[in-house]
Amino acid sequence: MVYCTASGRPCRPLAGRGVYLAARCAAWVGTGPHKMRLPAIAVRGSADASKILKMRQMPSTPTSTRRGSSAGLPPTPAQSSNHSRVRTMFAAADTTQIELISLANCCWSGAPPEFRASSWRRLCGIESENPALLTTNRAAYRKLVDKLGPADGVASDQPTWHQIADLDLPRNAPDLPGMQTPPVRALVSRLLYIWAARHPACGYVQGIMDVVTPLVAVFAGHRGYDMTTGKDDGITEDQWLDVEADCFYTFQAILAAFQDAYTASQPGIHRMLRQLGSALSHVCPEVKQHMDEVGADLLHVCFRWMNCLLLRELPLALDIRLLDTYLSELAETGHSTLGTQAGLPLYHVFVCAALLAQFSAGILEADFQQTVHLLQHVRTLTDSWGDEELAEVLAQAHLWRNQYWSPGRLSD
Amino acid sequence: MAESEEYYDYLFKLVLIGDSGVGKSNLLSRFTRNEFLYESKSTIGVEFATRNLKMEGKTVKAQIWDTAGQERYRAITSAYYRGAVGALLVFDITKRATYDNVDRWLKELREHADPDIAIMLVGNKTDQPHLRGVSTAEAQQKAREAKLSYFETSALSGDNVEASFTELVKEIYSIASRAQIDVAGSSWVPTQFRPDHAESVPLGGPAKPASNGGCC
Ligand SMILES: Nc1nc2c(ncn2[C@@H]2O[C@H](COP(=O)(O)OP(=O)(O)O)[C@@H](O)[C@H]2O)c(=O)[nH]1
Ligand SMILES: [Mg+2]
Numbered sequence: 001m002v003y004c005t006a007s008g009r010p011c012r013p014l015a016g017r018g019v020y021l022a023a024r025c026a027a028w029v030g031t032g033p034h035k036m037r038l039p040a041i042a043v044r045g046s047a048d049a050s051k052i053l054k055m056r057q058m059p060s061t062p063t064s065t066r067r068g069s070s071a072g073l074p075p076t077p078a079q080s081s082n083h084s085r086v087r088t089m090f091a092a093a094d095t096t097q098i099e100l101i102s103l104a105n106c107c108w109s110g111a112p113p114e115f116r117a118s119s120w121r122r123l124c125g126i127e128s129e130n131p132a133l134l135t136t137n138r139a140a141y142r143k144l145v146d147k148l149g150p151a152d153g154v155a156s157d158q159p160t161w162h163q164i165a166d167l168d169l170p171r172n173a174p175d176l177p178g179m180q181t182p183p184v185r186a187l188v189s190r191l192l193y194i195w196a197a198r199h200p201a202c203g204y205v206q207g208i209m210d211v212v213t214p215l216v217a218v219f220a221g222h223r224g225y226d227m228t229t230g231k232d233d234g235i236t237e238d239q240w241l242d243v244e245a246d247c248f249y250t251f252q253a254i255l256a257a258f259q260d261a262y263t264a265s266q267p268g269i270h271r272m273l274r275q276l277g278s279a280l281s282h283v284c285p286e287v288k289q290h291m292d293e294v295g296a297d298l299l300h301v302c303f304r305w306m307n308c309l310l311l312r313e314l315p316l317a318l319d320i321r322l323l324d325t326y327l328s329e330l331a332e333t334g335h336s337t338l339g340t341q342a343g344l345p346l347y348h349v350f351v352c353a354a355l356l357a358q359f360s361a362g363i364l365e366a367d368f369q370q371t372v373h374l375l376q377h378v379r380t381l382t383d384s385w386g387d388e389e390l391a392e393v394l395a396q397a398h399l400w401r402n403q404y405w406s407p408g409r410l411s412d
Numbered sequence: 413m414a415e416s417e418e419y420y421d422y423l424f425k426l427v428l429i430g431d432s433g434v435g436k437s438n439l440l441s442r443f444t445r446n447e448f449l450y451e452s453k454s455t456i457g458v459e460f461a462t463r464n465l466k467m468e469g470k471t472v473k474a475q476i477w478d479t480a481g482q483e484r485y486r487a488i489t490s491a492y493y494r495g496a497v498g499a500l501l502v503f504d505i506t507k508r509a510t511y512d513n514v515d516r517w518l519k520e521l522r523e524h525a526d527p528d529i530a531i532m533l534v535g536n537k538t539d540q541p542h543l544r545g546v547s548t549a550e551a552q553q554k555a556r557e558a559k560l561s562y563f564e565t566s567a568l569s570g571d572n573v574e575a576s577f578t579e580l581v582k583e584i585y586s587i588a589s590r591a592q593i594d595v596a597g598s599s600w601v602p603t604q605f606r607p608d609h610a611e612s613v614p615l616g617g618p619a620k621p622a623s624n625g626g627c628c
Pocket of ligand 1: 434439539566569
């Protein structure tokens, strides 16, 4: 069940997590895998956390030696073994059902590009081995377009349409020409408008447009659309509607997990920020203390991290990679009775904590202004990241989540 | 980081407010970096930038916070007003609705900001005179009634951007330096310069730069 602990890749088993976790922790602290014991969750976190943090920074740990890789490098052995497992699943899909849980488990570490579109659809439940499911869903989306979409370009909710199409669309993803072509602009604005109409408690909230970009990149990309040039390889109008439907349902699935982040006064964001503060005081107490001392409020520096699910803080290739993991988390925990208490939002909080930890050296030297500046411009640093750096953050977050979260433990 | 920017005598926190799309972020980037981006991303949460100005031989660091204009964010943006000594309330001279909302922004300032905050009304996008929907006279009138100063700018051409920010800082500086004299004579001190606001406005004498062990 435990894959690739040797390489330190962020692969997780679904059963026996305690064992896996212990193995991973043991690997981190170098005591060998036979010490099958969960880190004592009841013990005050800071001692454990600082130990792990120190381990993280030790050059001998596997996770800290993989620096300077770039997105163009071939997948690591662990990743390619997961990729090949997914490929095998899809190759046999005619005769053997793809288990959602196995798919999620593999895609958590990154989906193979050629099966990403299909994997994502399966992870959000709009595609299965029965081809009728996807067809039905796409037809249902067309009905939504007829019912709720702007009729002949005229929207009934003008303020919302104005905010989406006139104010935000022109300044969406300015670095990606593929987001500004007529079919994509039409797709993005209509999708968001329909979503807002279907979710009146949220409505359109600035920042959710950022979530659409990686979805377009994957679903239109799968049809040969080139995000860097906007060349579309003869995609028909009907095919664009399929792309839009896939984007819409995936978008809906992701935002469903974060819904109270976008309702009036955004309680979900405030909860996640409180949880982040609490998580930090366990996993990086010195960073938390320093930020408190200089007065760098998480509300100031990490609001966007929550509101845009970190997607603005990473280059497109890593946004896509991040969503591999998030959609896998969703597929695994989507039906969890823990609801918003745990699940994807909580994991996201720990991803933010792990990202902050990456910059701990810089933060500890920074005053208030420098801290805010650093954390509001992490994109200038992550632009040079490859899969490896993000994988390290995701694995760290997974470890910390399992180690530090139990009901009521993080303040919320 | 930013060595030359480190020393300052005064630190003023200013906030940019106004409807979404009026050009707040571009005014900020024009003033602090002399940049205009045709397609800058929408602001989420709060961002800020600084620029040092000279006033009567003293260095004033203007720390300017940029906020999102969308209604949804107002609950959190109110937190950003804390400690602000100046506000630029921006509208788009080509979009009447953004001017009509000025009163709502003033109300929000009254509710959340310090009562003594210096406010400047700014009509942006003067590079589009053919699209003008709000006349200068009309805006001046509103400003006069609300006892605000009024400037018209273009973040695109850069017109008047420097002048408007500088004017606001000058206004605050003159209150602040007066306040300091008053502190010496222990008379009235505007609330935003009282010690409980000192974290963001260290005015009890020239502030030490952060690098000298001080902390803002
Ligand atoms: N013509 C013109 N356009 C401007 C000016 N300032 C901003 N814009 C444009 O207006 C849009 C919104 O600007 P932005 O600074 O993001 O507005 P904010 O939402 O208030 O921060 C962008 O497309 C800018 O290019 C200006 O002075 N003149
Ligand atoms: Mg802005």
